[in-house]
Amino acid sequence: MSIMVSTPSVGEMSRAVDALKRSQYDGGPLHLHPGDLGWHSLNGVEATAAAIRMWSRDGEVLAVGLLDGPELVRMAVAPQWRDDEALAHRLAADLDDPARGVLPPDGATVEARGAKLLTQLLVKRSWEPAEVWTTFHRGLSDPVEDCGLRIETIEPDRAQVWVAVHWSAFRGSPFTDADRRSRVGRWLAMAGGPFYGDGRFLAAFDANDDAVAVAAVWSAGPGRPGLLEPMGVHRSHRGHGYGTAITLAAAATLRNMGSSSASVCVESSNIAAVATYASAGFTPSAQVADLHRGPR
Incomplete structure (x- = not known):
């Protein structure tokens, strides 16, 4: 056929x-x-x-x-x-x-x-x-070391905490009330969809109880590799190891969900992210490039 x-x-x-x-x-x-x-x-x-x-x-x-x-x-x-x-x-x-x-x-x-x-x-x-990418993997047969921060699994009633840090990490521009309503609305739409049960949304808090980093992890089922996507650190809190901490928390969460390993992919040109995943015990694989064609 x-x-x-x-x-x-x-x-x-x-x-x-x-x-x-x-x-x-x-x-x-x-x-x-x-x-x-x-x-x-x-x-x-x-x-x-x-x-x-x-x-x-x-x-x-x-x-x-x-x-x-x-x-x-x-x-x-x-x-x-x-x-x-x-x-x-x-x-x-x-x-x-x-x-x-x-x-x-x-x-x-x-x-x-x-x-x-x-x-x-x-x-x-x-x-x-x-674009050239580097993939990272970490096996989860052994327990993951403690990340040293308070980690909260974010539920829909706390979505604004997660989206505010994510916005800062990836946008860095002023986060207006309109932006907040839009992003929280999209997050809640995702939470009401069929994929939410396979995901966990994590936020890390510092000693002042400020949210400093966020990550999302996704299971593909017990005994299969889980995905870390995305991960970001608030722009006002960079340089303190919070990226490594939230990555460790993400790996531990995937292990608790039954994943056999944790995987993440990052642009090879993003030196800071490459260093973060390596410091969290992830091992890089060979770089791989996307393919592009011009107009037809």
């Missing part, structure tokens, strides 16, 4: 999530994780479903893509199908040709870690290396 590509309805998203969970394994690439869908659901569950592409054959999901922006697709190919030539050629054609309706004509980027055959085919179609 031929390979079909589809966009799931909200009710059909569980097929994509289940396929992504099965694709996570220790020693494998840090490709698209079900936690990435969870984080994307800040945009709403309907928007997240609309951003998913599933490639299937005979009812089996072979690959999943998330349109994480108008020109970026993040991919996961099921491990047992990565060397399947028919699938790789179909994926390459769908990603390369704007007429297929996956990526736009003005330019596009593909993140396809671990999918070597697909990557080779895209290079043959004149796709070129783009």
Whole structure:
């Protein structure tokens, strides 16, 4: 039977999530994780479903893509199908040709870690290396050392604490009342969606009980690698080791959730983040680049 590509309805998203969970394994690439869908659901569950592409054959999901922006697709190919030539050629054609309706004509980027055959085919179609990333992993068979700070698992009634630190970490601009209402509203929408049960949202507090760092972690199920995404330190509290502390807390939380390991990915150019994850006992893997094509 031929390979079909589809966009799931909200009710059909569980097929994509289940396929992504099965694709996570220790020693494998840090490709698209079900936690990435969870984080994307800040945009709403309907928007997240609309951003998913599933490639299937005979009812089996072979690959999943998330349109994480108008020109970026993040991919996961099921491990047992990565060397399947028919699938790789179909994926390459769908990603390369704007007429297929996956990526736009003005330019596009593909993140396809671990999918070597697909990557080779895209290079043959004149796709070129783009942003370089470093993936980090930490095994969780042993207990994680105490981080030294008070850690709170944030529930919806405390969402404003989490979003304020996250805004400072990634925006650094004034956090207006309108910004706060918007961000808290999106956070609550995510909390009301189907992914929230697999996530935990952590905040670290200093000796003055100020929230200084936040992180989110996502389980792919017991015995599978969990994801740390995102992590950030408030701009007024940097330089005190709080990034390392919240990363240790994130790893400990994933261990308590039954994850076999913790994984995170960061731009290789982000020297501070690279140092933070290394100091929290995460081991880097080989760097990997996204692929980019210009206008078609």
